[in-house]
Amino acid sequence: MGNRGRDPFGHETRPPIDPIDAVKRLADLGAYGVNFHDDDLVPPGSSAAERDQIVIAFHRALADTGLRVPMATTNLFSQPVFKDGAFTANDPKVRRFALRKTLDAIDLGAELGASVFVMWGGREGVECDAAVDVPAALDCYAEAINASCAYITEQGYEMEIAIEPKPNEPRGNLFLPTVGHALAFIHELEYPEMVGLNPEFAHETMSGLSFHHGVAQALWADKLFHIDLNGQVPGKYDQDFRFGSEGHKDAFYLVKLLEEAEWNGMRHFDAHAYRTEDEDGVWEFARGCMRTYLILKEKAARFAVDDEIQAALAVAKVDQLGLPTLPEPPETRWKTLREETFDVDALATYGYGHERLDQLVTELLLGIR
Numbered sequence: 446m447g448n449r450g451r452d453p454f455g456h457e458t459r460p461p462i463d464p465i466d467a468v469k470r471l472a473d474l475g476a477y478g479v480n481f482h483d484d485d486l487v488p489p490g491s492s493a494a495e496r497d498q499i500v501i502a503f504h505r506a507l508a509d510t511g512l513r514v515p516m517a518t519t520n521l522f523s524q525p526v527f528k529d530g531a532f533t534a535n536d537p538k539v540r541r542f543a544l545r546k547t548l549d550a551i552d553l554g555a556e557l558g559a560s561v562f563v564m565w566g567g568r569e570g571v572e573c574d575a576a577v578d579v580p581a582a583l584d585c586y587a588e589a590i591n592a593s594c595a596y597i598t599e600q601g602y603e604m605e606i607a608i609e610p611k612p613n614e615p616r617g618n619l620f621l622p623t624v625g626h627a628l629a630f631i632h633e634l635e636y637p638e639m640v641g642l643n644p645e646f647a648h649e650t651m652s653g654l655s656f657h658h659g660v661a662q663a664l665w666a667d668k669l670f671h672i673d674l675n676g677q678v679p680g681k682y683d684q685d686f687r688f689g690s691e692g693h694k695d696a697f698y699l700v701k702l703l704e705e706a707e708w709n710g711m712r713h714f715d716a717h718a719y720r721t722e723d724e725d726g727v728w729e730f731a732r733g734c735m736r737t738y739l740i741l742k743e744k745a746a747r748f749a750v751d752d753e754i755q756a757a758l759a760v761a762k763v764d765q766l767g768l769p770t771l772p773e774p775p776e777t778r779w780k781t782l783r784e785e786t787f788d789v790d791a792l793a794t795y796g797y798g799h800e801r802l803d804q805l806v807t808e809l810l811l812g813i814r
């Protein structure tokens with residue numbers, strides 16, 4: 446809601462919405478919570494007294510409406526000081542400034558009850574590859590996250606960190622570009638149990654990857670700490686459209702995945718209204734994100750009880766993926782496997798019925814089932 450329609454080629458097209466008003470309006474729309482960057486609530490350069498005044502007023506709005514702040518994050522990309530990176534800037538003084546800003550945002554998040562701290566390294570990357578030693582930059586990235594975990598632990602906060610991968614934009618190349626890169630990186634950290642992922646629909650889709658596959662792997666690794674839902678067309682700039690406005694099928698399978706996994710995290714929308722919109726359009730956008738999620742949730746429930754879809758799933762042998770591959774018992778499994786006869790021609794002959802299955806899902810999503 447705070448996005449004012451600015452893009453790389455044009456200025457803001459709508460006036461700011463006061464954060465307190467945004468909280469009230471979101472509550473009216475039925476939202477559970479609200480998120481923001483530290484700078485969105487407390488402008489950089491505010492005095493300690495100004496900061497406290499802003500936070501007290503915001504606290505009051507939360508109490509009045511019952512809205513929660515499930516996640517906190519910090520903006521380490523807008524200020525010119527971060528032009529060469531924040532946690533991975535070559536200048537250690539910039540890295541320390543970024544870390545201090547992060548600790549302040551962790552404090553603010555804890556004060557507002559956030560249990561997840563998202564780290565999106567918007568400037569952690571490079572255009573001129575000669576200017577950066579990538580392994581050394583990853584060491585610095587890890588050091589900053591390790592330090593943040595140590596700080597959270599020492600302060601006694603109940604908070605976890607969620608890394609948000611992105612392939613590029615605003616940098617030519619960003620570090621930790623995909624869910625897979627970030628998952629591997631987490632295992633090199635000092636507190637791997639405290640660090641998970643915040644995958645974003647647009648970011649994985651920009652890489653040409655399936656968002657729901659990325660989320661499924663994060664869930665499989667027990668690392669889905671948070672999620673950023675929006676809409677995106679592959680191969681385009683970071684669009685951050687209303688959830689479900691693009692990529693309907695991936696959005697559907699994503700919602701189905703989260704609901705069937707009974708994932709208990711926030712259904713969080715990191716998106717913004719089209720630049721064409723006035724404030725009414727912004728609220729239409731907010732309503733649309735939530736409404737589409739709920740529609741897809743209902744579609745996922747129908748998928749589970751649709752007889753023809755269930756029959757098609759049986760033809761596709763979906764349930765058989767849950768059967769063990771290796772023969773039992775373990776002591777004789779190699780022998781048993783060697784002795785098993787395989788009619789590979791027969792195995793290669795039958796169809797899996799995917800055309801029918803996919804058409805049934807398409808019809809479900811088009812609203813005629």
Ligand code: MG
Binds near residue numbers: 609645673
């Ligand atoms: Mg995001």
